[in-house]
Amino acid sequence: MSETIIALDQGTTSTRAILFDSGLTPITSAQEEFAQHFPRSGWVEHDAMDLWHTSKHCIQQILDETRTRPAAIGLTNQRETTVVWDAETGEPLHKAIVWQDRRTADLCARLRKDGFEEEVTARTGLLLDPYFSATKLAWILDQYEGAHEMARTGQLKFGTVDTWLIWLLTEGRVHATDATNACRTMLYNIYEHQWDETICDRLGIPLEMLPEVRDSSGDFGETTLFGDTIPIRGVAGDQQAATVGQACFTPGMMKSTYGTGCFALLNTGETPVRSENRLLTTIAYQLDGKPTYALEGSIFVAGAVVQWLRDGLGMIGNASETLEMAQKADPEQTVYLVPAFTGLGAPWWDAEARGAMFGLTRNTGPNEFARAALESVGYQTRDLIEAMKADWETDQxxxxxxxxxxxxxxxxxxxxxxxxxxPVDRPRNLETTALGAAYLAGLSVGLYPEPKEFARQWAVDATFSPTMDEALREEKYSGWKDAIRRTLSD
Structure with missing residues (x-):
């Protein structure tokens, strides 16, 4: 058996494949960007075929370059993004509706007004928000005559991106997802470990179109599209894959991933913790039929705020420029940027909030914009950590x-x-999302060690220790909270 694993990381703006060796060291990688579609304000779509073609190309590039037959493929993906396709033709019914999309805000508001959010939280651990797949799926079905009947007969299939890619990789033989992706749909009962009939009935979603839910490390079929038969043995949503890649296997451990958005997860072990501070109760990973739970806080805009400086304002040509610009910013100016471009995530969950800046003067320029953009990520993370501390007491x-x-x-x-x-620890390998997917696949085929041994191999690249005076820290954070209050739509 080959001692390599391909991790396919299908993200929000690009798709990557990374080949890992038997020691979980990356050997080579391939990456392709794809188009973003914004048909209306607050609407975000992908062409589902773009997700497939870039995935296939990246895997093929790795295989052509290395002439290797990997032991398995591990798959990680942008979560909540919703795909519906015709099982007979393989054609998507509609463009994929991306996790950032807010088109179902009014539907969520109506359901919330009817008191349905408590039902949703009690069953799924989530809040009633356009972020999740359920209302996106309901919206798609409502757009096409006969779609509900086609779904009831099994002709229409639903999947998050992992399910869509597994279907295509296995040429329609496997319609499955893993527990970490299922739990983000707002359709999966994380306590009973099955699709929730009450929620599906309320939203008009036939159970027949939903995929089978499996462990994160397990059998998801095989692909023969690349010549040799390659098994698919690991699947996890991107943030849960990063949690695994960061070796956060002990209750009380926390990780935060900064990509397009920011996602912080706190491992709570075998017990799901109900948040009193509008965080999400989710599944961190599932092994041998046993879920490990987490509290999660989701920020919609983190790295995307730097993209905005580049693509929206033209202030920078490359993301790396923000480091020097922030260091040169005027220390006498206090500028806050609340990047609520598509609403605010946890712990606010305000779909109608929009971005705002505070503290601008005639002397405010690109350097101050850059610093405010980077600082907004820190402030939002503290919002999440404060909420986690209130929900979870630990001396870990x-x-x-x-x-x-x-x-x-x-x-x-x-x-x-x-x-x-x-303190903030940055690992040697920043590609922890792909690393987690590779590990789950390698664990399934016996190439990689059990979680405890894997955790001992985790290595730090840099530790950032706090140097700011406590009084200044609290003064700055107080200003941020005031900026948030002014931004909220209510």
């Missing part, structure tokens, strides 16, 4: 493990440590 190590593209920015990570008043 509270060091935050970080990963994702923005974690490579030293200014952002130092400010994060300063505003949290706690």
């Amino acid at each position: 190590d509270t060091t935050l493990r970080v990963d994702g593209g923005l974690s490579g920015n030293d200014f952002a990570m130092q400010f994060l440590a300063d505003v949290l008043g706690a």
